[in-house]
Amino acid sequence: MSAPDPTAQAPTQADLDAVRAQLGRVPRGVVAVAHRCPCGCPDVLTTAPRLPDGTPFPTTFYATCPRLTGAISTLESQGVMAEMTARLGEDADLAQRYAAAHEDYLARRTAVGQATGATVPEIDGISAGGMPTRVKCLHVLVAHSLAVGPGVNPLGDEALAMLDDWWADGCCIAGADGHAEAGE
Incomplete structure (x- = not known):
């Protein structure tokens, strides 16, 4: 799979x-809005693999919505990561699909790095979220799934399916109608 244009959804000031x-x-290090919440606000960003201060940043897809991240944290507190990691050791097909998700993540980060001139050789081969052998961070896996769509990251897809409708109570930004007012 070729990576999409990493700058296709360049963020607006709003x-x-x-x-x-x-x-x-x-x-x-924001490169693009990778996914929008149903309320219209960004909930996942594509981030450059090297932050403006020079720090390597392996988290290409970064979940930003506090309601989304709170819901994911609840799953983590319920032991979902340990259960998923155990399944990786028992289910060869799942392990293979998760390893493919790792490769997809790396390819997309490389594409973003090339497009922004922010390659990071010191983290080559290292993805995020514990991929490809364990589950360390559901936030990364869910953000990956939201950014690229279903069928790429099996454990991100599973975790996403476990979440409630985090957007149901309206926008996570007080007073926003899907777009923040300048100066908020």
């Missing part, structure tokens, strides 16, 4: 303002 409101800080 997107960056929304993410700043979500995170409580200025977002760093």
Whole structure:
């Protein structure tokens, strides 16, 4: 699978303002909005593999919506990661599909790095979230699934299916209608 154009959904200032409101800080290394919540706000960003200060950043797909990340944290607290990791050791097909997700993640990060001039040789071969042999962070796996769609990351897809509708109570940014007001 070839990686999509990593700059196809370049963030607007309203997107960056929304993410700043979500995170409580200025977002760093944003390349694109990888996925939008049904409320219209960004909930997953594509991030450059090297932050502006030079720090390597392996988390290409970064979940930003506090309701989404809270729901994922709840799954993590319920032991889902340990169960998934155990299954990787028992199910060769799952392990193979998860290894393919790792390769997909690496290919997409490489494409983003090439497009932004931010390659990071010191993390070549290292993806995120524990891939390809364990589950270390469901946030990364869910963000990967949301960014690239179903069928690429089997454990990200599973975790996403376990989540409630985090957007059901409206936008996670107080007073927003899907886009943050400048200066929020």
